[in-house]
Amino acid sequence: MLKSSTDSCALRPESNASEQPPPTISRRQFSRKAALAAAASISAPALLGTTAAPSASVQDQKGEPLKGLTPQQVADVDAKFANILRKYGDRFSDDQKKRLRRILAQHQRLMAPVREFAVQNGDPPASVLRVSFDRQSEHKEGSGD
Amino acid sequence: MLGEDVLYLSVRELGDQMRARKISPVELTESYLARSESLGPKLNAYATITRELALKQARAAEAEIAAGHYRGPLHGVPYGLKDLIAVEGYPTTWGAKPFANRTFDYNATIVEKLNRAGAVLIGKVAMIELAGGLGYSSAHASLQGASKNPWNMKYWTCGSSSGSGAVVSAALAPWALGSDTRGSTICPGAWCGIAALRPSFGRVSRYGAMAIAWSMDKLCPMARTADDCGLVLSVIGGHDPKDIDSVPGDFRYPAPELEPKKPLRIGRLTNAWNKLDPGLDDSVNAALKILEQNGAHVSDAAIPDGPYEQVAELTIQMEAVSSFQDLIESGRCFELEDPLGKINGYAGSEFSVTDYLQVQRVRTFLQKQIDRLFEHYDVLATAGESSAASLIEEVDDDSEGPIGTREPDGISSLCGLPALTVPCGFSKDKLPFGVQFIGRAQNDHAVIAAARLYQSHSDWHEKRPPIT
Numbered sequence: 001m002l003k004s005s006t007d008s009c010a011l012r013p014e015s016n017a018s019e020q021p022p023p024t025i026s027r028r029q030f031s032r033k034a035a036l037a038a039a040a041s042i043s044a045p046a047l048l049g050t051t052a053a054p055s056a057s058v059q060d061q062k063g064e065p066l067k068g069l070t071p072q073q074v075a076d077v078d079a080k081f082a083n084i085l086r087k088y089g090d091r092f093s094d095d096q097k098k099r100l101r102r103i104l105a106q107h108q109r110l111m112a113p114v115r116e117f118a119v120q121n122g123d124p125p126a127s128v129l130r131v132s133f134d135r136q137s138e139h140k141e142g143s144g145d
Numbered sequence: 146m147l148g149e150d151v152l153y154l155s156v157r158e159l160g161d162q163m164r165a166r167k168i169s170p171v172e173l174t175e176s177y178l179a180r181s182e183s184l185g186p187k188l189n190a191y192a193t194i195t196r197e198l199a200l201k202q203a204r205a206a207e208a209e210i211a212a213g214h215y216r217g218p219l220h221g222v223p224y225g226l227k228d229l230i231a232v233e234g235y236p237t238t239w240g241a242k243p244f245a246n247r248t249f250d251y252n253a254t255i256v257e258k259l260n261r262a263g264a265v266l267i268g269k270v271a272m273i274e275l276a277g278g279l280g281y282s283s284a285h286a287s288l289q290g291a292s293k294n295p296w297n298m299k300y301w302t303c304g305s306s307s308g309s310g311a312v313v314s315a316a317l318a319p320w321a322l323g324s325d326t327r328g329s330t331i332c333p334g335a336w337c338g339i340a341a342l343r344p345s346f347g348r349v350s351r352y353g354a355m356a357i358a359w360s361m362d363k364l365c366p367m368a369r370t371a372d373d374c375g376l377v378l379s380v381i382g383g384h385d386p387k388d389i390d391s392v393p394g395d396f397r398y399p400a401p402e403l404e405p406k407k408p409l410r411i412g413r414l415t416n417a418w419n420k421l422d423p424g425l426d427d428s429v430n431a432a433l434k435i436l437e438q439n440g441a442h443v444s445d446a447a448i449p450d451g452p453y454e455q456v457a458e459l460t461i462q463m464e465a466v467s468s469f470q471d472l473i474e475s476g477r478c479f480e481l482e483d484p485l486g487k488i489n490g491y492a493g494s495e496f497s498v499t500d501y502l503q504v505q506r507v508r509t510f511l512q513k514q515i516d517r518l519f520e521h522y523d524v525l526a527t528a529g530e531s532s533a534a535s536l537i538e539e540v541d542d543d544s545e546g547p548i549g550t551r552e553p554d555g556i557s558s559l560c561g562l563p564a565l566t567v568p569c570g571f572s573k574d575k576l577p578f579g580v581q582f583i584g585r586a587q588n589d590h591a592v593i594a595a596a597r598l599y600q601s602h603s604d605w606h607e608k609r610p611p612i613t
Binding site for chain 2: 080088096104111115124127
């Protein structure tokens with residue numbers, strides 16, 4: 001977890017959702033949750049190639065329950081897992097599928113503190129477009145000078 | 146053939162002797178070639194030994210020096226090149242089976258610079274497959290096999306510049322080029338008991354080098370001394386319009402006027418690493434004591450809180466998926482050696498654009514935060530790695546485990562900071578320890594100055610591994 005900083009230019013204070021839960025769900029949150037829920041609900045049986053009595057075989061492919069994740073994070077993992085299997089499912093062994101899902105869970109753990117980090121509208125990413133090129137050198141290179 | 150006493154000389158010493166015509170570039174090259182062909186296979190140090198090219202370049206250097214045309218400190222000096230850098234007409238395997246037979250028809254910028262400097266390419270050096278770009282969990286994840294540590298061949302050299310560490314440590318060449326996205330040069334440097342410099346991001350052109358993470362990849366000199374690293378950087382550094390992240394200007398060395406004013410201010414990191422090997426902390430403190438006795442000001446410093454390690458790891462994974470998209474989509478990643486490397490890219494493909502941008506926006510804050518530390522220090526100091534070398538058979542699969550939040554390689558790589566490790570002692574198993582100095586972005590001179598000051602008052606870098 002991040003500590004609040006004494007320097008106003010340093011880390012922005014976190015949005016402390018646990019202390020002040022939003023009274024209503026935002027449109028963006030709703031869209032995200034809805035998409036995850038939809039993906040999770042259609043993904044497991046349909047995308048793992050099982051249509052009837054899916055629970056046993058789905059669980060076999062998914063492996064052990066994921067520890068330390070919120071239900072929303074687990075749903076996100078399973079939506080992504082299903083998407084990978086939809087596109088590339090025949091490439092993986094059962095063990096690889098289980099490991100893949102554990103890696104996706106690890107991504108959730110990595111992303112959690114980053115998602116919690118509050119950024120404002122104008123805060124730019126570290127990767128920015130450079131609009132100043134060394135045109136002279138490139139021209140020389142291209143023209144064989 | 147020249148003996149070990151010559152082959153273990155520094156780049157500066159070799160250059161001085163060649164300039165004075167006391168050593169023949171051809172004889173030196175033949176001696177390193179013979180040692181490389183004898184010890185190289187035992188250490189799994191090389192991908193390709195470029196004997197014909199080396200001798201051709203050595204003969205040219207010898208003729209030029211004899212004619213009074215001395216090109217500079219690398220003229221006639223052999224070196225090894227990590228096998229992710231394009232050399233026209235020679236295999237460039239990236240350490241990975243899918244590229245085992247691939248050659249490029251052009252030279253990387255760095256190779257062109259070294260050719261102009263009259264340097265002698267001994268060979269393409271072994272590495273971890275794709276430099277670990279799609280993840281790896283063991284020393285064996287390499288087309289060339291696990292590189293063995295010259296200090297004890299049951300132990301690994303670390304990766305991904307695994308062969309570069311072995312080559313310099315065993316004096317198969319006086320210096321080698323490695324690369325570093327997050328720790329791939331500093332760790333082999335520390336574990337092999339040599340000097341390894343990760344320059345500031347953008348200092349060295351990467352045109353013609355394999356990309357993992359564009360915003361974090363660096364090419365790095367590994368040598369016997371910090372001074373040698375500076376000499377090499379003065380040749381390979383400098384602006385290149387072919388690399389969009391290349392910073393303006395050249396890198397001059399030596400340049401006393403660009404070094405920190407005395408006394409050197411060193412911040413001893415008190416909260417780096419989760420756990421250090423027994424004895425390593427003592428060795429680092431002893432190194433800092435030596436620096437203090439020789440005029441440096443040493444005081445405690447702390448890495449600020451922040452998700453540095455997470456942002457570093459995520460940046461690499463997200464950018465690597467794009468770098469190796471063809472390999473992932475074609476399924477050829479399943480030809481990789483490492484079980485993790487076969488599948489990791491598919492998981493990484495599921496990151497969203499929003500996730501990537503959030504990671505990069507947080508990164509901006511972290512960069513500013515770490516930069517402010519350098520208002521009080523010229524360099525930060527800590528162990529080069531958290532332990533001495535690990536056994537080759539030890540599997541280190543941390544892809545699903547907890548992640549450390551204050552590992553200096555993640556923090557400094559993420560923020561493009563220069564770092565330099567030099568040897569500072571040995572473990573109880575007689576394996577090298579390293580102390581690293583981390584500088585402000587673009588202040589490569591500070592880390593070289595700090596490490597050079599330490600090496601001028603210590604002799605760990607003169608120890609030789611028990612390999613013959």
